Amino acid sequence: MKIAIGQIRVVSANCIENYESIKIEVEKAIHNAVNLIIFPEMVLPGYLNGDTWEQTSFLKECEYFHFEITKLSHKINIMFGSVGIDWNKKNEDGRVRKYNAVFIASKGKLLENSKTGLPFWIKSLLPNYREFDDSRHFYDLRKLSQEMDCKPIDLYEPAILNIDHKEFHIGLSICEDGWSHDYTFHPIEEFSKRYKHDFFVNLSSSPFTLGKKEKREKLFSSISSNVKVPIFYVNCVGVQNVGKTIYGFDGSSTYYSSNNEIVCIGEFFKSSLAIGQFNSNNKKFILENKINKNENILVKDMQISLEYIIEKCLQEWNINRVVIGASGGIDSALSAVLFSRVLGSENVYLLNMPSKFNSSLTKNAAFKLAENLNCPFASVGITNSIEHTKTQLNEIAFLRSTSVLDISTLVFENIQARDRGGRILSALSASLKGVFSCNANKSELTVGYSTLYGDQAGFLSPIADLWKKDVYELSKFYNNEIYKSEIIPIETIQVVPSAELNENQNVLENKGDPIQYTYHDYLFRSWVEHWDRKTPEDCLKAYLDGTLDSMIGCEEGLSKNLFPTVQSFIIDLERWWLNYKGMGAFKRVQAPPIIAITRRAFGFDHREHIGRSHFSECYMSLKKSLEV
Structure with a gap:
């Protein structure tokens, strides 16, 4: 059987755009005489869609495009993930019954799972940890089996495809079904006990985290070896979010043979169409086109993932210009590098906003960074404006109150941060028809070492999931491996981290942050x-x-x-x-x-x-x- 792996970019809640991407890859596969093309989990509607799942019109649009996909299947079999809907039943929240499901389009129609009587196969396990909230919207195979007073295995059967007069029995699983070690039901293992399979597929929409790929390879290699059946792991690429937190999907689709052979069939954070021959006798999958495998170097993964996620966010949000408050410190320097690589240095504006507390060292470092990156640069002092704010506060007299304002050192520090972020950066970015970034790192965010509406303001926090040590490591990586020159000034890397908001944070005296x-x-x-x-x-x-x-x-x-x-x-x-x-x-x-x-x-x-x-x-x- 000739198989193609359609590792495509999935856009949240955008069936039209996702369908067009599917169609392009299907046409390529047909041109290459492919028998079966496999797409990831929720490839049509997107996965992290928030409560868009509650919109009936969206569900009907999904169904419309299901049938549009079937029209593409007269010369090829198409396997894809989407939302399965049973309009005659309800979820436990009283809304229409929805399943995270696998669909197979063949010869102009959708195949039916005879065990459920539905034109799709249902995901067995729904994660409800970390960012996942699947059980809020979807019913799983375990719940359905309880409802029907049977076991989950009783509602499953392999999909059978006839290719060149030979029957192929394909095992179907979706993402979490493979991560079943902490569940009482283990879908792939249980399905393998009852049925013979030529291979399994695991359609995934699996967000990237550092080190996850190695864990995934160990897990699926172990499952494939135990059940003695190869597994096609098919993941998507792209960016999806849950409002507050933004996730990148790295692809990295992989073929796991039953004898511990691992074949890369999808590139790292890149859309790709892998095509190869599956031999049902020796269970080998031989690629016809080259797919580049990632090196699995953590700091490089950090660099690639951040750049990719930022790029796709800016594209989806239609953002073309970014302003960065360049302090001369390491956090703003790394943010400047990231946005410059994505948008081009001409679209990243660096602004230094010194007060009397800022040293010549950090002011010069900010200027040098802009020169190295070739970014537009300006310096606007804030001493007069913050003193003016202090004077205004001291002159405030409330009617019907004798309260005396206490402009403490901390309050004055916050005045400086808000003058930079809430006043200058916000106004400047709006004037440039752009946005400004928040440069906070994870260490600062953990303990609130930042100022609300000041240095914690911005449209996006690109490095807020990096500890300070990661910020330094990635900055050095850019200098040593990507640019192979001192793009981030050495003084920025060597100077003691400091907010420079009072005399006790004088970096020239090696005084810095309390952390x-x-x-x-x-x-x-x-x-x-x-x-x-x-x-x-x-x-x-x-x-x-x-x-x-x-x-x-x-x-x-x-x-x-x-x-x-x-x-x-x-x-x-x-x-x-x-x-x-x-x-x-x-x-x-x-x-x-x-x-x-x-x-x-x-x-x-x-x-x-x-x-x-x-x-x-x-x-x-x-x-x-x-x-x-």
């Missing part, structure tokens, strides 16, 4: 990203028994060097935990959309409530015993 990134990156990560998310109770116990550094992953001995006494450790721990759970959460829900590339990104992936911070009873008891 010790070599330690706090790892501590904060243990609160946010660890599977067993750590709390102050865990951290204090580990500090006392000497295992904290290994638990969070920082350099051995670092925590004791920074905090030689338990009192100093507790002061630091409580300061940042209270910020993380308190004001940090309040700020995060108002932050711009975040590009997700790690296992736990802020936004919809890290669901939280705004409330008062507190410590567990166990922690307070332990702390009290230490005081005694």
Whole structure:
């Protein structure tokens, strides 16, 4: 059988555009005498569509294009993922019954699963963790089997295709069906026990995260080897979002043979059409065209994924110009590089906005960055405007109140940040018919080390899922491997990280941020990203028994060097935990959309409530015993 893998870019809730992409690939496949073309999960409607699934008109449009796809199937078999609708039944929310499903168009019609009587095959497992919310909209095979008083396997059968007078029995699974290790039902394994298959397909719409590809390869290789049936894993590319959090889909479609052979059949973050011959006797899939395999270097994956996601976001949102507040620091420098590579340097405007607290070193570094990137550059001082704001505040007198304003150091710092973001950058970007970026990193976002409506403002947070150490690593990678020159000035990389908002943050005196990134990156990560998310109770116990550094992953001995006494450790721990759970959460829900590339990104992936911070009873008891 000659098979094509249609790894295409999927656009959320846009059947028309997705259908046109499908049609183009089908026509190519027909030209190459392909017998079967396979497309990813939800390739027609998109996957992360929010509550668009509640619109009847959208569902009917999906059905319209299902039949348009069948019209393309007279010379080829077309397998694609979409929403299956049963207008005669309801979901548990009272809305029309919807399934995440596999459709097969053949000879001008849709094949039917005789076990369900429906013209599609139903996804067995629906994820409801991280960004996934499938059970909000879809019914799965397990629920349907309960409703029909049978087992899930009783509602499944392989799809049978006749190719050149030979029957091929194809196993059908969708994304999560392959990630079943934490479920009680294991679809591919169970289907294989009852039926003989020539191969399985796993149609996926699987968002990218760093390191996921290696985990995926290990998982599907193991399943294929165990059931002794090869698997075609078919993923999409593109960008989809859940409002607050933006995900890239990396493709990386792969053929897993039953003897542990792995064949790359889809490029990394690129649309591609892989064509090859599947031999049912030896279970080999031989590609006819070259598909480039990704090298799996984490920092390179970081670079490729961020550039791709930014590019597709800007295309979909029709954004052509970006303004960046270039401070001379590492975060704004990396943002400038990312947007320049996507939009072209002529469309990325760098603006330095110094006050009396900004050093000549960082001002010169900002200028040098613009020169290296060849970006439009200007400098606008804010000293007069912030002093004017301070004067205005001091002159305010409320009627019916004797309250006296306290313009503290912190308030004055926030005035500076808001003058830059809320006043100058927003006005400048609007005047240029563009937008401005938020340059916050994940470390800052975790503990709210940023100013609402100031440096936390912007249309997008491109590096807000990167810890500070990642920002440095990626910046050096651009210099050393991509540009092979000092595009990000060395002084930007070497200078102590600092907001430069008061005299105590003078970088020329090596005074900077209160966050010790070599330690706090790892501590904060243990609160946010660890599977067993750590709390102050865990951290204090580990500090006392000497295992904290290994638990969070920082350099051995670092925590004791920074905090030689338990009192100093507790002061630091409580300061940042209270910020993380308190004001940090309040700020995060108002932050711009975040590009997700790690296992736990802020936004919809890290669901939280705004409330008062507190410590567990166990922690307070332990702390009290230490005081005694």
